[in-house]
Amino acid sequence: MASMASTFSKLSHHLPHSSTSISPPKTPSLYGHSPKTTLSFSASIQSYATITFCKRNEKISPLVVSAGVRHLTGSLTRTEGLRFAVVVARFNEVVTKLLLDGALDTFKKYSVREEDIDVVWVPGSFEVPLVAERLGKLGKYHAVLCIGAVIRGDTSHYDAVANSAASGVLTAGLNSGVPCIFGVLTCDDLDQALNRAGGKSGNKGSEAALTAIEMASLFEHYLK
Ligand SMILES: Nc1c(NC[C@H](O)[C@H](O)[C@H](O)CO)[nH]c(=O)[nH]c1=O
């Protein structure tokens, strides 16, 4: 802590009087997200106050009034005790199985235990939201990851299923109060879908699992 104080106090010589921020130690970055700054303090605050703000693991209410701005972000590394449900649509199973594999690999990589994950299969993406909301309301899970693949056909059926899945998953989260993550592909053809299920455009199931971990952690550690 002494060396932290001296680092900050040295830095403060170079800081303007207005509020500024210091980056925290790097955590694994999310797809499309850069590691975010989570600590902020004013240059006018002396080192003692700075040390107080740096004790990130302390159980302090986020609503405590302080001279520093608190930036709250879910952690990808504090996954102990987090439980997840995954709802997967069987329609276009050749794609959704790959998305699920990607999600499960990611949970494993981030130390989520297998016994803390339940996978629930449903017929199609249209059925995903109802089940997601029920799972959220059970109060057993910190996040519900929704997986599906809607692929355009000849009629407007695609729009009905894709839009229902998207707004339904949003509603499931809002109604249950548990983060419901949208891992449903909406693609023009099978190639596009396979490219996003472990092909050349990555694996969206894996990316959605990262989002689920971050949101679960945010809720568990700061928003309850
Ligand atoms: N066409 C796709 C569907 N259609 C099925 C619906 O999701 C639903 O199961 C049916 O309308 C009965 O309610 N589902 C997908 O996941 N992907 C599609 O491309």
Ligand SMILES: CC(=O)[C@@H](O)COP(=O)(O)O
């Ligand atoms: C979701 C779809 O568009 C597809 O499965 C339905 O195909 P179609 O529009 O040709 O009936």
